[in-house]
Amino acid sequence: MRKSPPQAIDLEEAVLGALMIDKKVFSNLIEIITPEIFYKNENREIFKVIQKLFNNSQPIDLYTVSNQLKKEGKINFIGGDYYLIKLTQKVISSAHIEYHANIIKQKFLLRRLIEISSYIIKTSYKETTDVVDILNYAESQLFNISQNKFNKKSEKAQNLIDNALSNIKKIQLNNGLSGIPSGFKSIDNITGGWQKSDLIIIAARPGMGKTSFALSMTRNIVIKYNIPTMIFSLEMSSLQLITRLIYSETEISSEEFRKSVFSDFEWKNILTKIKKLKNSPLFIDDTPSLSVFDLRAKCRRMVSQYKIGIIIIDYLQLMTVSNSNLNKPINREQEISLISRSLKSIAKELNIPIVAISQLSRAVEIRGGYKRPLLSDLRESGAIEQDADIVSFIYRPDYYGFNNWDDEESSPCQGEAEFIIAKNRNGGLFNLRLNFISNNVKFTEIEK
Numbered sequence: 001m002r003k004s005p006p007q008a009i010d011l012e013e014a015v016l017g018a019l020m021i022d023k024k025v026f027s028n029l030i031e032i033i034t035p036e037i038f039y040k041n042e043n044r045e046i047f048k049v050i051q052k053l054f055n056n057s058q059p060i061d062l063y064t065v066s067n068q069l070k071k072e073g074k075i076n077f078i079g080g081d082y083y084l085i086k087l088t089q090k091v092i093s094s095a096h097i098e099y100h101a102n103i104i105k106q107k108f109l110l111r112r113l114i115e116i117s118s119y120i121i122k123t124s125y126k127e128t129t130d131v132v133d134i135l136n137y138a139e140s141q142l143f144n145i146s147q148n149k150f151n152k153k154s155e156k157a158q159n160l161i162d163n164a165l166s167n168i169k170k171i172q173l174n175n176g177l178s179g180i181p182s183g184f185k186s187i188d189n190i191t192g193g194w195q196k197s198d199l200i201i202i203a204a205r206p207g208m209g210k211t212s213f214a215l216s217m218t219r220n221i222v223i224k225y226n227i228p229t230m231i232f233s234l235e236m237s238s239l240q241l242i243t244r245l246i247y248s249e250t251e252i253s254s255e256e257f258r259k260s261v262f263s264d265f266e267w268k269n270i271l272t273k274i275k276k277l278k279n280s281p282l283f284i285d286d287t288p289s290l291s292v293f294d295l296r297a298k299c300r301r302m303v304s305q306y307k308i309g310i311i312i313i314d315y316l317q318l319m320t321v322s323n324s325n326l327n328k329p330i331n332r333e334q335e336i337s338l339i340s341r342s343l344k345s346i347a348k349e350l351n352i353p354i355v356a357i358s359q360l361s362r363a364v365e366i367r368g369g370y371k372r373p374l375l376s377d378l379r380e381s382g383a384i385e386q387d388a389d390i391v392s393f394i395y396r397p398d399y400y401g402f403n404n405w406d407d408e409e410s411s412p413c414q415g416e417a418e419f420i421i422a423k424n425r426n427g428g429l430f431n432l433r434l435n436f437i438s439n440n441v442k443f444t445e446i447e448k
Helices: 009-021 025-027 041-055 064-072 080-089 098-126 131-146 155-173 184-191 210-224 238-252 254-259 265-272 291-306 332-350 383-387
Strands: 199-204 229-233 282-285 310-314 356-358 390-395 418-423 430-437 444-446
Touching: 009 025, 009 041, 009 080, 009 098, 025 098, 041 064, 041 080, 064 080, 098 131, 098 356, 131 291, 184 418, 184 430, 199 210, 199 332, 199 383, 210 229, 210 238, 210 310, 210 356, 210 444, 229 238, 229 291, 238 254, 238 265, 238 282, 282 291, 291 310, 291 332, 310 332, 332 356, 332 383
Parallel strands: 199 356, 199 390, 229 282, 229 310, 310 356
Antiparallel strands: 390 418, 418 430, 430 444
16 A cells, blocks of 8 residues: 655645735745645645745735635635635644644645655666666765755846845955955955855975864864864874864974973873864865865865854865766876865855865976966866866965075065965965965964
8 A cells, every 4th residue: 555645734724824814924934934845735836926925025914815816717726715714724824833833834845755765776677787876876965955955046146135235234244255265364355254155275395284283274163263173184184183183282393392391291292272273163085086076075074063154175086086977988187177176166065165285387497587486287177177277376485495585675585485376266366475484384474
């Protein structure tokens, strides 16, 4: 005997009846009810009409709903005026309408879970099915349900403008910051912070301090702003990363830690300095050769469980693409293109910024002059430049033996670095200078 799908038709009718006798309660249900959560088709069409009347600031009652259904030629489909009258007679007030609406939504979620499960079972029996595709589909659909992201549709300009103006007001109240602050004021003044759904590339040649910059930025985010942060470290172990953060926070070099014998008092000072770091919302995953599929799954879980605000990947070229997820072999350039495109997709899906560290090609070393990096130096793929919202470079001329900057003042460059914003989809291009403290492997703002 076939079971009926989860449903609550009586409550659907009660909610519709309540909406027709008390228009004001509709605003309380906007974030709970959408037309697709109604099981009965007739009820779904009635709700669409009520929603339309509400959006047009028109009265909502038995007569206006009936009149609109007649205009749309749907009055007979829903059972005529008799059915509408029956709905209004089902309730005497709009009390408990939110409670009833939540039950209707729960039934809808159960039906969606059955649909997803049925599709997975059906697809799993096919010999041509790729298990990676099934897993990706399952996790994506379940994540969307848990986050209430059902078939996101286009939005009216009116709603978008209201949201945009609201964001602008928040930016003004937050000192011009609309995204996740890097903790470097000069950078945040240009970017407004790392924006939601953006892919940010920070690239440099080996030895420039890519990881040091990422850790300095991470320290600022988790300690200054207490924003949950996830680092995927494909090059260094999690213990190595946290040790470098300890060097930076205590301002004691690695050499001093190795050679010195600290007194109890000195150890107490060290523990005091790293207390905020120890209690910070920082998460590190050091899985080597992480695939894009595994990254997406881990990101979904971390965002759902710990409300992660920003994801940092060190570094992009060490990521892989699962061969089982490809129809045919691809070269390394195509692989990097697929990785960068996937990172942008994950950032949009989770609505958080993703910062990816990237290597630059050896063309920088061959180039004459000051060897300042260019967009064309992005290693193995021009798709990185295309997919990223911001592309930036870290450049230290003293690494190449230069003593002065190539500016008009020919100012000393020892212990300084340049943060080059070479692409900025939503802003200008700038070259900003920072301090690089090699002993403590960290970057700081230059005090003016």
